[in-house]
Amino acid sequence: MLNRETATFKRSYAEDMALYPLPLQRVTIAVIILVAFVAFPFVASVYMLGLANLIGIAALGAIGLNILVGSTGQISIGHGAFMSVGAYTAAVLSSRYGVPWWGAILGGGSMSALVGTFFGIPSLRIKGLYLAISTLAAQLIIEWVLNHVTWISGGVGAVIYVDKPSVFGLALKSNLAMYYFIYVFLAIGVVFALNILRTHxxxxxxxxxxxxxxxxxxxxxxFRTKLTSFAISSFYAGVTGVLYTYYYGMANYEAFNLTISIQFLAMVIIGGLGSVLGSILGAIFITLLPIVLDTVLGSVGRMFMDAAAVASISTSLQLMLFGGLIMFFLVVEPDGLSKLWRNVKDYFRVWPFPYL
Amino acid sequence: MTEDQPRLIVEDLAKSFGGVLALSGVSLQAHPRKILSIIGPNGAGKTTLINGISGVFTPDRGKVTLDGRPISGLAPHKVARAGVARTFQNVALFGGMTVLENLMLGRNSKMRASVLSCGLFWGRAQREEISHRRQVEKFIDFLGISDIRKQPAGSLPLGLQKRVELGRALVAEPKVLLLDEPMGGMNLEEKESMARYILDVIETTDTAVVLIEHDMGVVMDISDQVIVLDQGVKIAEGTPQEVRANPTVIEAYLGQTHAA
Structure with a gap:
């Protein structure tokens, strides 16, 4: 029942390389897939599906960013902008040229990969904080271009509205339909990232x-390795941007500003650098925490004072708690939430003989 | 290519770092199936010489050829792909990765699967992973490290780390193997087994070995040729017996008075 390696005998190198070599892991994955694709969508409310959609999109972007920052050690503060490249490419393709969803996804991802790779070129010469500043420049340049080049953004406000994707003639209008759309891409993104990380x-x-x-x-x-990492990572960012565009029904560069870039970095750091699971946990944490805080503060607050007074302090208190909790988790486990999970797993791996 | 033709030829290699002449015109020849040792006091330029061969810096003067092909001035990864593998004085394993992953990295430059193939783990990527794994396992057997193959390299004791690093160089099936103090910090038993592995390498492959080592006993025992460096200059060259008897060498090591 427990996650033990004993009594599993591998007979080929292929078996030894399997992503999930243990029976328990395979069962776990099957259960997760069943819950995510069958059980959850049928019990969840529209609001919960909306949250799940935001988490799914964020997780995909975080996985991509983690490949660059966590696994390759190249920092990027320009990921919000790379997402907007994907978002606007998809928006232009679908609203102006009537390209279907798969074309928009591939086009958005590829364009973002191109732009990301271009802004990754300085990584040959500069590292760490210096690279951070140079990718910050990418963020600002891309934001400016999207806002000011009217051929791309279509003029005032720089907002492009897009129709919901239609798969096999079926327009994905509901949150439930978008849920399946998003989580299929998340599943592909997870497997792709895990595979990339276990090969050369x-x-x-x-x-x-x-x-x-x-x-x-x-x-x-x-140089080639760094650029490959930039390309893969910004492809993920591009697809993330396309999904945001489809989900919100519009591409808006203000939704991909510097704050978003930093929020994604926060997901990756809190979740655990270099870990796919960590990226997902980080995306859940950063997306849900403000909402949980809001609910908890609201209900606790109303026990003691009236609604107006709660609303006036809740917003600032929420921000302070948000920051405080991020610090708390990083102090408890600097290697992120994925490490916390690994600690639990390791504990049960040798339980009840912790001295093994 | 016949046995007596040199595999690696270094001609008149010179390098200075900000006015300090680290190497001034050193030449050497390394032959297949032979061990060439480089000895000399601290700061003699031994590691600089190895760095010059493996492309860490561009030499000020001179050239390096591998099987007649010039490799000086190439980027390090190109020198490696041309067939030069090395180990480092301070072990440079990837500590967070397992022994197996470290060894697989030694063959990384031979793997060509595309991003798409790797991401799907299908087709070429999967075939390459398995076929290179099979090759790597041969060296794991050879070095007797099969029981630690899934352990993080950083958690191993120094002796084993040096052995794993030798493995990472060997899996590339190099034409020239540069070993920078492979026995530094080892006890007698570990030194003996490391010497055994090096001898096995030249027996079972046609690699040319260039060895930097401070332990004179080992050097005199296993070398075919010895080169003595002092302050960036080659002061002696020959078989171990010739070098041991050379008065210049004794002077460099022990000082004027003892030599007299």
């Missing part, structure tokens, strides 16, 4: 992050 490309990422000099000496082309 992922190992090169980690090698470049940990010791770039040694990586180069054993034959890894550092």
């Amino acid at each position: 490309i992922g190992r090169a990422f980690i090698a470049v992050r940990d010791r770039d000099v040694a990586a180069e000496i054993i034959g890894i082309n550092i």
